[in-house]
Amino acid sequence: MPSADTSAPAHAPDPAPEAATGPASDAAPIIALAGIEKSFGSLDVLKGVDLEAGRGDVVAMIGSSGSGKSTLLRCVNLLEVPERGEITIAGEAITFSNKGPARVPSSAGQVNRIRADLSMVFQQFNLWAHLSILENVMLPQRRVLKRDRAQARQRAIETLDRVGIADKADAYPSQLSGGQQQRAAIARALAMDPTALLFDEPTSALDPELEGEVLRVIKSLAEEDRTMLLVTHDMRFARDVADKVVFLHQGRIEEEGTPAEIFDSPKSDRLQQFLSASDHR
Amino acid sequence: MFEHCPAIAEQVKLALGDEALSISVQERAQWFSCYFTTKKHLSIFRAAGVVLLILAFTVPVALLLGFLGALGKASRWPVISQICSLYVIMVRGIPDIIFFLFVPLTIEIGIEYVMHSFVYCRDSAEPFFNGINIQPCSEAAIIPTQFNRIVLAVVAYGIVFGSFAANIIDGALKAVPFGQRETGSAFGLSQRQVFFDIHLPQMWRYALPGFSNLWLILIKATPLLFLLGIQDIIYYADLLGKMATRRYSTYPHGDWKLWYFIALGIFYLALTMLSQLVFTRLERRFNKGMVINETTSGRV
Numbered sequence: 001m002p003s004a005d006t007s008a009p010a011h012a013p014d015p016a017p018e019a020a021t022g023p024a025s026d027a028a029p030i031i032a033l034a035g036i037e038k039s040f041g042s043l044d045v046l047k048g049v050d051l052e053a054g055r056g057d058v059v060a061m062i063g064s065s066g067s068g069k070s071t072l073l074r075c076v077n078l079l080e081v082p083e084r085g086e087i088t089i090a091g092e093a094i095t096f097s098n099k100g101p102a103r104v105p106s107s108a109g110q111v112n113r114i115r116a117d118l119s120m121v122f123q124q125f126n127l128w129a130h131l132s133i134l135e136n137v138m139l140p141q142r143r144v145l146k147r148d149r150a151q152a153r154q155r156a157i158e159t160l161d162r163v164g165i166a167d168k169a170d171a172y173p174s175q176l177s178g179g180q181q182q183r184a185a186i187a188r189a190l191a192m193d194p195t196a197l198l199f200d201e202p203t204s205a206l207d208p209e210l211e212g213e214v215l216r217v218i219k220s221l222a223e224e225d226r227t228m229l230l231v232t233h234d235m236r237f238a239r240d241v242a243d244k245v246v247f248l249h250q251g252r253i254e255e256e257g258t259p260a261e262i263f264d265s266p267k268s269d270r271l272q273q274f275l276s277a278s279d280h281r
Numbered sequence: 282m283f284e285h286c287p288a289i290a291e292q293v294k295l296a297l298g299d300e301a302l303s304i305s306v307q308e309r310a311q312w313f314s315c316y317f318t319t320k321k322h323l324s325i326f327r328a329a330g331v332v333l334l335i336l337a338f339t340v341p342v343a344l345l346l347g348f349l350g351a352l353g354k355a356s357r358w359p360v361i362s363q364i365c366s367l368y369v370i371m372v373r374g375i376p377d378i379i380f381f382l383f384v385p386l387t388i389e390i391g392i393e394y395v396m397h398s399f400v401y402c403r404d405s406a407e408p409f410f411n412g413i414n415i416q417p418c419s420e421a422a423i424i425p426t427q428f429n430r431i432v433l434a435v436v437a438y439g440i441v442f443g444s445f446a447a448n449i450i451d452g453a454l455k456a457v458p459f460g461q462r463e464t465g466s467a468f469g470l471s472q473r474q475v476f477f478d479i480h481l482p483q484m485w486r487y488a489l490p491g492f493s494n495l496w497l498i499l500i501k502a503t504p505l506l507f508l509l510g511i512q513d514i515i516y517y518a519d520l521l522g523k524m525a526t527r528r529y530s531t532y533p534h535g536d537w538k539l540w541y542f543i544a545l546g547i548f549y550l551a552l553t554m555l556s557q558l559v560f561t562r563l564e565r566r567f568n569k570g571m572v573i574n575e576t577t578s579g580r581v
């Protein structure tokens with residue numbers, strides 16, 4: 001990527017003037033993180049992370065427990081606010097006020113807009129317990145996208161059908177198996193028609209025999225050229241679906257590359273250790 | 282409708298004097314139907330109605346104050362959050378009975394003071410606080426009518442029970458798993474939407490047992506109404522149950538207090554049982570989908 005070109009800024013290959021950071025020129029990455037730093041009290045969790053996901057990219061994040069994967073993912077949709085660093089979603093930079101631990105996004109409206117555009121799937125599913133599956137999928141569509149009841153319902157049924165649980169539409173989350181709940185959560189995320197999907201270890205709360213059904217759904221999404229940022233502990237799956245794999249270690253990106261590069265010829269000792277410990281074959 | 286009553290009363294009264302004459306069942310029934318519809322008896326029924334009325338009006342007031350207290354406690358303005366915290370702690374630590382005396386009195390004096398100083402008697406030379414006495418001018422003095430007393434009762438009960446309610450609501454709001462709310466935010470719902478679409482609906486399930494308790498305590502606190510000068514059902518039960526001699530009463534009878542108090546007991550029991558029924562239904566409704574002692578997670 002870096003060229004010997006003289007005048008042009010290092011990463012503005014398109015002819016558009018650099019000031020134009022309005023909503024997505026096609027070449028702009030969907031997710032761009034630069035210099036992200038985040039700490040909890042005295043614990044520095046992220047120590048300057050850069051990460052990019054272009055349109056249609058599936059980026060898998062791996063790393064040992066506590067390395068900051070979830071925290072990084074949660075910085076993307078601002079569930080955590082990094083003390084330093086820039087977050088740019090589809091060309092739109094998040095604006096912040098204050099500095100250091102007091103730093104906050106300066107516009108709640110912007111944050112909510114960005115969040116609606118980046119649907120998240122949680123490790124613990126987090127379906128709303130008081131709503132039926134159908135209502136779960138409809139609620140954010142109605143409230144955030146302002147779709148009317150009929151539209152929201154139709155889209156909900158489509159996505160539930162897509163993940164194979166349309167027959168459970170009227171059940172409550174607690175009446176479903178873990179795998180079904182996670183598929184419902186994926187349907188809820190899909191129904192928002194987001195620009196990108198964020199997954200945080202979507203199968204690690206599941207029994208091994210239920211993992212497969214969820215992984216199949218995610219894989220089919222990856223094959224549709226959706227932009228996805230995925231934290232996973234399942235190396236085989238990462239290799240299978242990802243275009244790019246990022247290895248996070250102690251709050252830094254230790255190594256990144258294609259699945260082949262990461263899994264077949266890891267360069268750093270840390271990654272080699274991590275991979276041999278996680279038995280990815 | 283009860284024109285026959287004087288005659289029946291007289292007849293039975295006479296019969297009571299003459300042991301030889303027995304009173305027929307029909308006469309007895311007529312006598313009772315007349316007895317229970319005397320002016321005094323209508324008052325005890327009205328008093329029961331007043332209790333129900335006060336209960337019915339106290340609930341929304343207490344709920345409102347409860348929500349204000351619980352939400353205010355978390356306010357970002359220190360003044361508001363401290364007042365609300367105080368409100369919650371204060372009533373928890375002080376016996377209710379003191380509050381039932383203190384709150385209405387304070388409200389009464391407060392209103393009289395405002396009326397005296399700013400509305401009616403601005404020109405009057407008489408000070409409101411005259412040494413240890415409180416002397417509103419005649420226009421400003423609150424006339425202790427039944428209506429005023431009921432309003433005062435509702436406000437006093439509302440404040441006392443609002444504080445208990447605030448406690449319950451505070452706990453219930455905190456009991457909703459954070460992940461449930463955070464997920465709402467993660468999808469771009471505003472703070473308001475998260476509150477009304479997720480937090481509040483899930484809160485009830487945790488608050489209902491407390492509310493159910495509180496409602497029973499409220500019902501059982503209604504006999505304290507006499508402290509506010511309201512002639513309540515207990516006052517009338519005591520009055521009507523007293524022995525009535527033939528000489529002074531159209532409807533003479535012995536000491537029937539026991540029966541009157543048994544009736545009162547049944548009234549309260551019926552009220553609490555009915556409430557249980559309602560709460561069971563509410564609980565069933567708000568528990569829908571919510572697994573006890575579990576969040577949505579962990580069912581694997």
Ligand SMILES: Nc1ncnc2c1ncn2[C@@H]1O[C@H](COP(=O)(O)OP(=O)(O)OP(=O)(O)O)[C@@H](O)[C@H]1O
Pocket residue numbers: 040043045063064065066067068069070071072
């Ligand atoms: N809200 C928080 N408050 C304090 N510390 C936190 C918080 N969230 C995360 N941490 C700490 O930050 C570190 C990184 O956590 P994070 O959840 O990002 O790790 P992870 O890579 O996702 O781990 P895992 O694979 O176990 O999910 C951990 O040491 C964790 O204890």
Ligand SMILES: [Mg+2]
Pocket residue numbers: 069070071200201
């Ligand atoms: Mg994690």
